[in-house]
Amino acid sequence: MSLQLDQLARLPDAAVLPHGHPRRQAALAALLLSLAAVVLLYHATFWSMVELWARSQTFAHGFLIVPISCWLAWRQRARLAALAPRPSRQGLLLLGVLGLTWLLADAANVPVVEQYAATAMLPACVLAILGWPAVRLLAFPLAYLFLAVPFGEVFIEPLIDFTAAFTVTALQWSGVPVFRDGSNFSLPTGNWSVVEACSGLRYLIAALALGALFAHVNCHSTRRRVAVMAAALLVPILANGVRAYLIVMLGHLSDMRLAVGVDHLIYGWLFFGLVALLLFWLAARWRELPPPRAVPSALPVRLSAGAASPRAAVRAGVACLLLAAVWPALALASQRDDGATLPAMVLALPDPPAWRRLHDAVPDWQAPYAGTPARFAATYARQDGDGAPVGLQLHWYARQARDAELLTHQALPYGARWMPLAQRVRHVNLVNGKLAVRESVLAYGGERLLVWRVYRQGGIVTARPVLVKLLLAQAKLLGRRQDGADIIVFAAYDELALAPRARLQAFLQAALPVIEQRLQELPHGP
Known part of the structure; x- marks a missing residue:
């Protein structure tokens, strides 16, 4: 008991209230309701985390993170009960920013950003309703919650x-x-x-x-x-x-x-x-005991000027609830047309200048894709017969929905046969300027495959997946065109030979204008 009294006395710049004070009860009730509302409003996001915990041994620790965080917060209950609520507008501002971030991630289908944003809303509610003293007191339990987000696959390679x-x-x-x-x-x-x-x-x-x-x-x-x-x-x-x-x-x-x-x-x-x-x-062996503290003669009860009334805490809780509810409603409105289906389309391309299509050639590789996009795949060779063939694959999405879009996570992004050896972004010199492409070198035994890939989202050609996701989110939220294309050129070669970059560069120079013209002819309504 003496240790708790000493801890309460040392709380910096905080109003200390007796147990059961109406201000404390109103603030804690508003906080619990706000936290429950966030969990319910963003239940799909939190449930996606639970599914990953259950499906992957790598993230199974997530089942322990939440109860541990609750236990760590419960250990601070005496000190938290003595704090007077100080609602913070910064918490509401942070909650709004996190909601917007969640909305963009939902529109672009980036689950890990959705999960981090939804998880961060919980500390934001604590800040908005109880204020900075409570956030400082619960800093570690609140931060520990972020370890529950299934993140880390980017470090596998x-x-x-x-x-x-x-x-x-x-x-x-x-x-x-x-x-x-x-x-x-x-x-x-x-x-x-x-x-x-x-x-x-x-x-x-x-x-x-x-x-x-x-x-x-x-x-x-x-x-x-x-x-x-x-x-x-x-x-x-x-x-x-x-x-x-x-x-x-x-x-x-x-x-x-x-x-x-x-x-x-x-x-x-x-x-x-x-x-x-x-x-x-x-x-x-590095374990430390807490430093000794003097025991005060009596528990001080002081109310600072910053202590808020019960109504202020309730108003902050209502504001949190309304602000948290805005973003799922906007997400639902932006996805109203995702279920609409378009008639299947067959893509056809004229041969690029100085290149001819090999109709009987068997492609060396088929890139995985999600959903049912319009597809085009062909193998080309120079008309003068100089050089080995080049493969072209084109996947075009008129409208993109979750798990059926230009960038979707694939368990085997290069198929079951080929293994990646190297990946990088390469700048290719074309007549109209430099073009950034995503270069991958794939291997199967002694065979090698050089793959160049670019994306065309909303009329913009880029090699940056982040830009593709941002453009898609913008298109969905503003009701603009969201069509996207995956353009892939590749060539096989022996592991002892030089990579055929000059051949891919020549083909890309000839084929890009043809592909661009064909894509512009396709319907691309919102």
Whole structure:
């Protein structure tokens, strides 16, 4: 009890109220109603998070984040109960910005931004109704909620690359001959590949969640908290590299009899469990006790000029509810035509100048796509017979809806056969100026495929997916044209040959005007 009295006395610039004060009761009731309203209004967004928790082991920790955050907030109930509400207009402004962000992300179908925006609305309501003192008091529980958002897949490729490089380097230092090709490498005893499950992302996310909780509960100085979080970030990455190396060595030394099947994953989890135990055993040695505090003679009850009336807290709660309800209504209005269907269209293109279509050629690759766009696929060669063929694929969407649009997440973005080796944005010199294209190098055994890709959204040609999403959101919200096209050119070559960039550049120079003219002829109403 003395510790709680001391904590209350040390609250900076806050009005302290006795337990059961009407101001406190009205503010907490308004806050709980506002939080419940946000969850109900954005239930589809929150439910999409739960579905990902249930579907992916990488994000299964999300089931624990919410109850842990509630427990951490409950630990502060005595101090929170003593705070007088100070509604903040900054909270309402933040809630409006987050609502607009959610609306744009919903229109552009960017789930992770929707989820972050909806989650951030909960702290915004706390700020709007209770004010900054309550936000400072609940800073960690509110921030910890963001770990529930399923985010991190963008780090899979860098983690795979690091794990492959670490494993190959460790094998070479061990005297084992190894040949690396992207995320694949070959040993005299067999072939190995670092895939998504071996990236270590799930280890990293779990360690960060546990490390943050440990640092908050057991450390009180900023330096030690930062040290624990740095260890929780670096140790899993390095440990995953060691894990991959040990598994490959185990398979190599056993002539591929061990660590090549399900036991591969079992060994990996056992190793990570040992590493996690070691990490938190070391972190426990940094544990700090809270600094001693003097016990006051009596609990002060002071009301500062900034303390709000119960009506102010209720008005802030009503404002939060109304402001949160605006954006789902606008989203519903903007999606009223998404279910409309257009008649199926067959795309046809005349041959680009100096190029002829090879009608009997079998394409080397088919790019995955979502929904049922109008499609065109063909293989071309120069009319003078000089050079190997070039493939062209065109996917055109007259109207885009969720899971049936130009940019939609694909489980296998390059198909089941081809594996990506390199990706970058390349600037190509054309007659009308430079054009940025998304370049990918795909591999299948000794075969290689050079792929150039650009998007045409609302009449604008770009290689930036973010711009495509923003243009689509703008079109949906303003009722403008939302047609989009995916333009892909590619050419196959041998791994020992030079990449055929000059051939793709020449074809793109000839084909783009033809494609642009055809797309302008297609209907593109809102």
